[in-house]
Amino acid sequence: MKFQRHALTGLALMLLLLFLAGCGRIQAARANQSSADIAVDLQIIPEAPATQQASTLQISLRDRNGGPIDGATVTVEGDMTHAGMTPVLATARPAGGGRYTAALTWTMAGDWQITVKATLADGRTAQRAFPLRVGEGH
Amino acid sequence: MITERGQPAGKAGAVDILRWPLAGRFLRWRHARLALQAPLFLLAGLMLFDGFFGPQLAPKNLATVGAWLQYRGLVVLALLIAGNLFCMACPFMLPRRLGRLIRRRFLAGGHPVPRALRNKWLAVALTAVFFYVYERYSLWASPWLTAWVAAGYFLAAFLVDTWFEGAAFCKYVCPLGQFNFFGSLVSPLEIRVRAPSVCAACATKDCIRGRRVGEHGPQASPAGHEVRPYDETRPEKVTIPGCELWLFQPAKAGNMDCTFCLDCVHACPHDNIGLIGRLPTAELWGDPFRSGIGRFSRRADLAALVVLLTFASFINAFNMIRPVYTLRDRLAAALGLPSPAPLLLLTFVLGLIVLPALLVALAGWASARLAQPHETIAAAVQRYVYALVPLGFGMWVAHYSFHFLTGGLTIVPVVQSFLADVGLYGGPVQWGLGPVVPGAWLFPIEAVFLYLGATGALIVAFQISQRPGAGAPGNQGRGIAAALPWFVLILLLLAAGLWILVQPMDMRGTMQMIGLPGTGG
Numbered sequence: 001m002k003f004q005r006h007a008l009t010g011l012a013l014m015l016l017l018l019f020l021a022g023c024g025r026i027q028a029a030r031a032n033q034s035s036a037d038i039a040v041d042l043q044i045i046p047e048a049p050a051t052q053q054a055s056t057l058q059i060s061l062r063d064r065n066g067g068p069i070d071g072a073t074v075t076v077e078g079d080m081t082h083a084g085m086t087p088v089l090a091t092a093r094p095a096g097g098g099r100y101t102a103a104l105t106w107t108m109a110g111d112w113q114i115t116v117k118a119t120l121a122d123g124r125t126a127q128r129a130f131p132l133r134v135g136e137g138h
Numbered sequence: 139m140i141t142e143r144g145q146p147a148g149k150a151g152a153v154d155i156l157r158w159p160l161a162g163r164f165l166r167w168r169h170a171r172l173a174l175q176a177p178l179f180l181l182a183g184l185m186l187f188d189g190f191f192g193p194q195l196a197p198k199n200l201a202t203v204g205a206w207l208q209y210r211g212l213v214v215l216a217l218l219i220a221g222n223l224f225c226m227a228c229p230f231m232l233p234r235r236l237g238r239l240i241r242r243r244f245l246a247g248g249h250p251v252p253r254a255l256r257n258k259w260l261a262v263a264l265t266a267v268f269f270y271v272y273e274r275y276s277l278w279a280s281p282w283l284t285a286w287v288a289a290g291y292f293l294a295a296f297l298v299d300t301w302f303e304g305a306a307f308c309k310y311v312c313p314l315g316q317f318n319f320f321g322s323l324v325s326p327l328e329i330r331v332r333a334p335s336v337c338a339a340c341a342t343k344d345c346i347r348g349r350r351v352g353e354h355g356p357q358a359s360p361a362g363h364e365v366r367p368y369d370e371t372r373p374e375k376v377t378i379p380g381c382e383l384w385l386f387q388p389a390k391a392g393n394m395d396c397t398f399c400l401d402c403v404h405a406c407p408h409d410n411i412g413l414i415g416r417l418p419t420a421e422l423w424g425d426p427f428r429s430g431i432g433r434f435s436r437r438a439d440l441a442a443l444v445v446l447l448t449f450a451s452f453i454n455a456f457n458m459i460r461p462v463y464t465l466r467d468r469l470a471a472a473l474g475l476p477s478p479a480p481l482l483l484l485t486f487v488l489g490l491i492v493l494p495a496l497l498v499a500l501a502g503w504a505s506a507r508l509a510q511p512h513e514t515i516a517a518a519v520q521r522y523v524y525a526l527v528p529l530g531f532g533m534w535v536a537h538y539s540f541h542f543l544t545g546g547l548t549i550v551p552v553v554q555s556f557l558a559d560v561g562l563y564g565g566p567v568q569w570g571l572g573p574v575v576p577g578a579w580l581f582p583i584e585a586v587f588l589y590l591g592a593t594g595a596l597i598v599a600f601q602i603s604q605r606p607g608a609g610a611p612g613n614q615g616r617g618i619a620a621a622l623p624w625f626v627l628i629l630l631l632l633a634a635g636l637w638i639l640v641q642p643m644d645m646r647g648t649m650q651m652i653g654l655p656g657t658g659g
Contacts, residue, residue, distance in 0.1 A: 004172065008235065011176050015183045079195050081279040082645040083202040084545020086572035109460060110645030111279070113195060136460055136642050 037064045038126035040116050051106045052137035059092055059100040059116050061126065068098025071121040076102045078132075081111040109136040153415030155327065156403065165413065168378065168404050174227035182229045182288060188556065189285025197545075199281035203552045205288065206278045211542025214535045217321035221328065221413075225308070225318050225397035230295040234307075237300030248303030255310055258439035262446055265313040269450050270486050273457050274479060305382035308397050315397070320447045321531050322393035323524075324418045324594060329396055329403070329411060330387070336410040337388035345387040345402040345411065348380035378405045381430075387411055389429035392421035394440070419594045422524045423601035434524055438516075441523045445494045448530030452634060453489040455537045457482070459641035497630075498523060501623040509620030522624045525599035529628055532591015533635050536584040540639075543580060547571040584639050592632040599624040 041060040049055040057076055061069040074092035079085070088107060092100035106112070111133055118126040156162040164170055181204065189201030196202035209224075216223040241248050277283050291314075298307040308315045331337050342349065381387070381402050383395045390396070403411045425435045434440055456462055466478040466485075475481070502519035509518065550571050557563035575583070603621035 004169065004235070007169065007172055007176065008232075011179060011232075014180060079197050080645050081196055081276070083196040083199070083278060084207040084541055084548050084572070085197050085645060086545065086548065087197065087569050089569070108645055109642065136644075 038062070038069065038118065038120070038124065039064075039066075040118060040126050040128040042114060042116055042128075042130045044114075044132065048135060049106055049132065050135040050137035051109050054103050054105045057090070057092070057102045057104060057114070058095075059102070059118075061098045061100070061118055061120075069118075069120060070094060070096065070098060072100070072118045074100040074102075074116065074118045076104065077115045077117070078104055078106070079113050079115070080108060081113060106134040106137075109134050154332070155413040155415075157412065165400060166403065171226060171399055172232075175229055175232050178227050179229035179232045182292075184556075186285050186288055189281040189288070192281060192556070194281055196279045196281060197548060198552060198555060199284075200552055200556060201281040201284040201288070202278060203545075203549055205284050207541055207545055208549055210538040211546060213318065214321065214531075214538045215542075217318065217325050217531070218535060219326065221325040222318045222322040222393060222396060222398045225315060226399060228308075228315075228397070230291055230312075231299075231305075231308075233292060233296045234299045237296050241300050245301070249301055251302050251304070251306050251310060257437075258310070258316065258443045261311055261313065261316045262439065262442050264311065265316055265443075266446055266450075266486075266490055268313045269454060269490070270483070273454075273482055273486070304384065305397065305399075309383050309395055316443055317447060317534075319394050319396075320444065320527065321534070322396070323422060323527050324531055325393060326415055326418050327413055328393055328416050328421070329398060329400070330390060330414055332410050332412050332414070334388060336408050340408060340410075342407065343386070344378075344380060344405040344407055346380040346384070347405075348377055348401075349405050349407065350377050380405050384430035386429040389427065391424075391426045391428040394428065394431055394434075419528055419598050422527060422598045424605065425521070435517070435520045438520065441520050444523050444527055444530070445498055446490060448526040448533075448631075449490055449494040451530045451533035451537065452631065452638065453486065455533065455635075455638045456489065457485065458643050458645070459638060460644045461641055463644050497627055501627045504623035505620045508622060509617070518620070521605075522599060522602055522621065525595050525602060525621075525624050525628065526631075528594030528598060529588075529591040529631055529635075532588050532594070533631075535591070536587040536635070536639060539587060540580055540584055543574045543583065544577075545572045546574040581639060585636065588632065588635045588639065592628055595628045596625060599628065 039060075039062045041062075043058045043060075045056045045058065046053075059074055059076070061072055061074070063069055071094075074094075076090045076092055078088040085108065088104050090102040090104050092102035095101050111131065114130045114132050116126075116128055116130070120126070154162075156165055164173075167173075185201045185204045188199050192199050192201070196206075213224045271277065275283055277287060294311070295307045298311055299305065337345075379401050382399075383397065385396060385402070387402050387406070398413075403413075425433050427433055431437065431440075462485075466481045469475075469481055470478040498519055499515060501522070502515040505522055506513045506515050506518040548571060551567045551569045554563055554565070554567045558567060599621045600618070603617040605617075
């Protein structure tokens, strides 16, 4: 009985410590929120993407006045909405006029989330997620 | 030969894990279960935390990866190669200890479960609802909802087991537990007595009554320690509980309702209970009286549970394939429905109620006609339906192993990401990790599990047909003939399972999951 009490008390303390440590997870999430001054848009070609076919992703970065933002480092990550699926990643190449392009090949049909992350030359960051449904290629 | 109690006779050389030097010594330790529950409880805590506060993308969250990938894959593997190990280490039971304290001090002891609820009907209903909710709200895609499900589970287990005496939540409520009981019917290990003669001579029946350490005088406990000398002036307060699922060991047969909690092992003063090897599916061949359960053939609720879990294994996989999505989308559009959700409900009504009832009733009708002329359809169904268990479990293993083998290694980058966010890891997060085996291996592995399940099902149906009373006395042929409709049903389900497994899968989640707090969408 004494052992059980000690064990359960220790367990409760460890759980508390883990929760406190986990607060760092929240802090990290907050740190990734994007600047409201930057608009991120995405266009996917073809409009109905399918597996076994490469898609071109055209990303557009604009400031609050609608002006193009060049010189940013833009990465694209495609994640399925189902746990256990590995993401597809790409780094976009600048195309001028605030536009950036990347290519992705979809590994499975279904629902995806495309996350565009941009780091500007001045250090500001922007991130936006876009839902996408990928069909079965032939 | 199977004894009246469904236990193989003359199995003197059977494997007994509790006699193994390391594993056996650990499991015989009174606090073994706590030692197993503690890390799972911590993991559950982390999963809850990440589900509520972490990234809301399923492949990146501990809650979804842990629950829908790791847990499901590992639990079926454990059931296949050992037994009900998850129930043994169940973290949902840990807060129950606090509940017992509350019960003792404030509730004047637990209340008996009402007689009307002492069956599996509530568990059957909850399990069916769980499967529907899982699909309807795409729990696999939502860390937030997954965390709420887990939190709800902890709360429900705490409330039920605080109010009611015994392990009422495990026995009458828990959908996860019912799935584990179902799977453990074909597991290779079973908790059972070593020598029935020792139990026959036992006057104290500690395995179900429980005992106080030292109650039997200054003798060693089975583990050889944790015993204090018996002192009449200071009675020991330490109590080792007996089986809270009312499974009296001398009359226990099989794994139904057994959570592998090992209370009986620790309570037995004669060290007469083992974790013993057996032939998988053998417990389904006979219909002995089972302590705490009765006879399977007289339990319509258990038959319903078996039918539900068998057909749910097919429906669960069916709902993930592309032809079904396409058909539902087109029907929804044709009918002018705002979403395919009503059609999903229709799929479940048809797949979990109408179709199983029709197929099982048809097989039962044919079986009753081919066997004794006076056997009712209900009697035939309740005798043979347990033949579906290996096939249903085989389909679950095939499906869950697909997901586990496809993405089992994603737990590594998810944990790395978590540790990086809390400042405990500074290296690269290896998001490229995922598959455990090459993609070309997946279908063959799934097919092997399904074929094994079907083979087990055919064997069980045959063995049932050989059971005394299954055919007209002295007429073995009529017994086998009565099993034929069940052979046909099993082969039909096998064909359906293979068709489902070869279809392209669409990994869909409800698109509105994106846009919940933290998704950035």
